[in-house]
Amino acid sequence: MPTSSTARPTTPPTLWAARGRHVGSAAEDTVRHTLERLKDSHAVDDFLELPEEAPDDRAAGPGPRIFEARWKAPGAVTVRARLILAPGSAGGQEWTLLAEAEEAWEAAWPSPATMFWPDDPDVTWDRDVATGLRLRGINTLPDDDKAVRRLLKESGRSPWNIHVVVHEAMTPDHRGRMPLADRLPPGLRHLVVEHRAAPQQLRVVNWALEDFGVQVPRGGAVVLPGTPAPPDYAADEYSVRSVFLDGSVPTDLIAAVTAFAALPRPLPDGAEDALTALREDWRLLTLEEELDRERKLVAMYAEALEAMTQSRDLYREAAERATEALAAYRESAEAAPAGPPPSTTEAPTPLRALTRTLDRFRTARAPRPEAVRRDTAHPSPDPGD
Template sequence: MAKSSSSSTPVPDTAWLGSGCHLGPDAERDVRRNLIALKAAGVIDGFLDLDPVEAARSTDLFPRDESADPGPSARRVFEARWRVADGVTVRAQLTTYEPESRRIVGEGVTWVLAAEAERPWEASWPSPATMFWPDSDQVPWDHDRVPGVRLRTANHLPKDDGELRRLLRDCSRQSWFIHVVVHEAMTPDALGRRPVTAFLPPSLRHRVVEHRATPEQALIADFAMKRELGVGLPRGGAVVLPPTSQAPGYDPERFTVRAVFLDGTEPTELLRKIEEFASLPRPLPADAERVLTRLRQGWHLLTPDEELVHARAMVTRYAKALEAMTASCDLYREAAESALAALAEATGGNHTSPNPTPAAAADQDASPMKTLTKALALFRNPNR
């Protein structure tokens, strides 16, 4: 998987996207177990466990182009389909990848997930992440692609200024998630250490990474964030970070909360800011654009009705292609017949002459050529 960068295309309002790392021993086994359990419980309608080569293979009935290929480092492709409120169908595809560098200890298995619904996504719907991954703290699937950053917990910022600034840069360039920084005005108790993301709606909970600055980090965190991203961190407050340092339309004041009480109660204002930020158009990471295209163009888990519709569409497509080929052959045949007739007319039925004079020979050569050119010109005329 290449490092992420943003494109000019916004994330569709029907899509849910995520990318992270699984640091456990067998990522694919964890996915399979979860899918089997949810299928048995009736939570999902069905799923597929695909070899990447087979997933990208093109057939006569299912022609696929290169957009369906997850790449040479792909380990496994999983598809799942389920229904949410009012019977809205959601289709999702999760692909696991080999670590980018096997020399880095604990880098884990990279995964990308794209889900798309039949209508605009709602935060109250179930999280696509927990349709594939078990929602258990014992399964370490929820690490960001940025090392040392994890979902479902409060990540404390590095104490070193250089490391902190490097972390902020990596989060803005590599991560697909929304990042929030909260400053602890004083060291919280057990209830205050609970991540504020736990209060978010299900489908938004696994799209947000929470960072914590300790009481003594107020100045260093504020300085580093202003330097790298152009946003400040209020003492005892919080801010939703922009996806890039030059994010268009981002207003720091709009997504800053002056006071957050970390006492275990629901931080209503901060949650509202996060939900508001999540509803805004966001640039689609370049990696995500390919993943979303692969979900749409390389989908395999069809219902019987969808298979019938697809088969009928392919029959119609091949019939039109055959009709076009037949028409083309007829045109070529007509052109050849016209050319032969013109040549016969020009030579009087004789293609050779016993002893033509040089002038006659030249005139004889020119006349058939002129006639043949006219015949071919008629064939090239689209109105013929």
């Protein structure tokens, strides 16, 4: 079983997150045209392309491109989404997409990916970053055993998308070649990578998956936990014993994928920063949001001004008290008799000098002990005696 990290924050129920790679050209133009088309058809309320920021290291190339979009999910639930495009390490451009709704995310809602990318199989934006495989199709495992083990280990460590391994008990016809993505709820279609193992590959597949604590039943399927695994992941609950590849709906497999997607999974590396930027650096504001932000700024400035005013008054009061204390010290120092010269073995300091002066001042003002005892032993005669 992969190591589970409870220290990592988990995905909030309002969040939809995915990462992929666009392997074609002109990814920015594709996103821009899709948003313009959907805005014209009122599927998207509004969108914004943020100005490109110069990177700190000019040798690293251009900075990422960021698009923001806002739309309404069924029930008039507002969804805010942010797409980040950056050059990919394996070519093309990698994209990170986070969408957050005002309520808990529903799998039946439209996929946020289709708000930025065209839902066209010929546009190659749907590549998994970890494996390079497609999100919307069937990915047949390679023939070489070493390549199978390497691919499945990479899939098992992938934390962003959901990887599903299906074993074909026998080679299916065209009816069994329908991708699982086509049967999933819309909100899950662009999160799942489907791997297909041939009938003779069951042993090598299960050998590769031993490290993740899962196994594929013969003629069945399993949802890989990812790394780190969700805290509530149990392999038996996300393993399906039979998947009939005869054109019928794989109800049990769809239920397993849907349940796994609903788990509070640990946020992958980079997702926490992207979520913070989505929430705190959001630029696409409505008029009401602009007014609310200005009111909050005015209130913040008023509080800061009040704090500065209070600090100034406290400083002034402290300065006045310090001046009074200094004047009293000078008066007491002038009234005190001259004391013995300072010791040659101890270097005088301002603090010691002040302490000695105050001690002399208290000694000069206090009555002598001999006078107190004399007055007590021989009281003054009463004028009436």
